Amino acid sequence: MSFVSIEFMVFTAVCAAGYYMIPKKYQWVWLLVFSYVYYLAAGPSYLFFILFATTVTYLGGLWVEAGARWAVPAVLLADFGMLAFIKYTNFILGNINGLFGTNIRELKLLLPLGISFDTFQATGYLLDVHWKRCKAERNPFRFALFLAFFPQIMQGPIGRYSRLADQLYAEREFDIARIERGLYRIVWGFFKKIVIADNAVLYVDAIFDNYNTMPGYGIMGILLYGAQLYADFSGGIDIVIGIAEMLGITLDENFTQPFFATSITDFWHRWHITLGTWMKDYLFYPVSLSRWMGKFGKWSRTRFGKNIGRALPICLANIIVFLVVGIWHGPAWHNIFYGLYNGVIIGISGLLAKNYRDWKKKLNINKDSRLFYCFQVARTFILVNISWYLDRAGSTHQALIMLRDSITKFRIGVDMIDASSTWAGSAYAPLIAALFGCLVVLIHSILRERKVDIRALLIEKPVILRCLVLFLLLMSLVVIGNKPLSQGGFIYANF
Amino acid sequence: MDEIIQILEEIQPDGDYETCDTLIDDGILDSFAILSIVSELEDEFDIRITPADIIPENFNSAAALYEMVQRLQG
Structure with missing residues (x-):
């Protein structure tokens, strides 16, 4: 049921009207029923995926809270494993065939509606329980609503349990x-x-x-x-x-005027914000604070001095995060290069942050001036548009050819x-x-x-x-x- | 406390670290600055900061950072 359809408008109107007409204590149940009807309308087979993620993550939350250390990796593996299997199996098979000249047949896999948004929301909840940022939900039906709330299913925004749960279960007057x-x-x-x-x-x-x-x-x-x-x-x-x-x-808001961004970092603070904050909290910080990254940090500080040595592990973590963002954008090399392009620019900017400050002082640039702001916005706009060649083109080769022809022809x-x-x-x-x-x-x-x-x-x-x-x-x-x-x-x- | 303010000023020279208590909420410290601070605090105070500690409440002011360091040392 597309958002741009009469059916969806009628569906939403009936849901909203009924929501305020039924006894308030059943309002969240009403939302749960409509959310599952929405999923069912996409096809009964899609239900399997949402039920799987819901069951595994709900039980995982309870196990983690009870102190089962194995539950975190096991549930993360189950949730991300399903996402990876559905999204990337054919990409991997295609590359194996290309590299070794084999002829392994690709699988006919169903890509459920917004599966990655659900996966991010589910795994974020699990890690929040693990880090004691929220308590595990005891009621499986309430948890099911948190993952299946129908407006969010297709394209986010990726919700956080600590901000969303109480709102979903609250009793509301018509306003x-x-x-x-x-x-x-x-x-x-x-x-x-x-x-x-x-x-x-x-x-x-x-x-x-x-x-x-x-x-x-x-x-x-x-x-x-x-x-x-x-x-x-x-x-x-x-x-x-x-x-x-x-x-x-x-x-949560997902966009705040991204075309006014003054740097690529700022762009990602304004574009698909809930993905960016998810990546920051659940991937960037854990990778940066991992023991092996700590060892790398110590080595780089000894080798390159305090400033660069401290910045290098953060740059590496940024590149890893954007590599994942690229892979998430689609199972193709041009998407991976799209992610790396962003990661490398952000990494290098971080590495040179102190130099930028020094250059601005030496060149007597007023960083608060209107002219410098316009320069930063224009520079970011150009860099973002270059990255979109990789995002939109069907292949890296096509992106490079089109970039060349954009200037020469x-x-x-x-x-x-x-x-x-x-x-x-x-x-x-x-x-x-x-x-x-x-x-x-x-x-x-x-x-x-x-x-x-x-x-x-x-x-x-x-x-x-x-x-x-x-x-x-x-x-x-x-x-x-x-x-x-x-x-x-x-x-x-x-x- | 003075050491923490010194670390903050070295990593991000533009902030008013004596009084500001919205360093994260107002975007004065970004993730790059946060991790640089973590790295310095771990070295300076011989503590281990984990992802669970990276919440705005712990980084919004020099005082909050000082409290976190005390807690992790304890």
Whole structure:
């Protein structure tokens, strides 16, 4: 059941209406039932995966709390083992076949909805219990809701038990202001998805699919891909957070104006935030503080001196984390290089942090000046866009060819798409619609960057004005949204 | 306490470590700085800091760091 479908809207409306009509003590049970119905609608076989992760992690939490030391590695192995088997078996088989000339047949594996988001949420809970940051949940049905809460299933945000559990099980009164805030957020998400992402994808797919026959459109393609990716993912998250808000549940934010980032590190603090914080808390710190990394740190301090010696293990841990992020993005080498590209830049930046400070002093650069801020934002934007060639291309070879052709054969235009196949019968219309959407999002982002709570401002305005804003947003979906593709899924639902 | 403030100033020179109690919440210390501090504290005070100790409550101020060091030494 795609978020962009009448069925899903009816499903959500019935869930929200019933939630406030039934006795309050059953509200969390209501959410659990709807969450499992949502999963069931995707196919009965998908149920196996969520039930497996729920059962193993629920029991694991109890065992860990009871002091069973073996339970942490065993449950982590079970949860990540299933994810790795489903996502990476065919990648490994393909590489074995390529390397040794064998012909091992690939397996037909089902990739359950948002399996990695569930896995991260489950393993985060287990480690929190292990580190005594939260108590193990005793009620298996309550725990099942924590892992299966339906708006989050497909693409996150990855929730933390300490912030989410009490909210899921709380008893709530109907609050019209909360419903209205949630509704604005949902419609805003649909605007991003249908007006920007689903229009931009027409050009992105055509440019990347025909990079050999129509070279040179790389820069246009990658800029539109950035718009598509951000609008698709953050739009989907807006819908998720809006639905949860209607139910009185505040989920963690996943994006805070990433295109205003001043460094790659800052970008990852603003882009897919819940993945970044998960990686930091459950991988980066454990790897950095492991005994073997401690030994490496001691060796590097003796060998390279205090400053570099202290920074080297942290750089190595960063590269390991981003290698994992790359592998998570998909079982292909170009994704692994995408992760390494980010990890190496962040690692080197950390290593040279003290030098940067010294250079800025020597060159008399005012780090708080507007000009230097603009330089940092532009530099980060370019570095991020280069990384997206690796993310979007079908192979590393394609990414490198497209990067080269972007400069040597640069061109822009719309002749890569068939005008008659677009919703407006024009090759320009979807592009203009996407750019208009980007302009609206840019204005919104500038206001958000200045800490303006746009929805709070809107709610203070007369009803007629609020209805007009909603009407205009909804009309834009109908008039300039890309209808045919809007029935499709979200990019990150495939993770 | 003075040693901890000295370590903080050496690793991240821009902070007001005498009074600030939102070093993590306000993003003054990032993960790179946190691990550099951990490395220095482990060497200086002969303690072992584990991932379970890396929570904002332990790193939000020089006083919180001092308390953590005392606890881990105890």
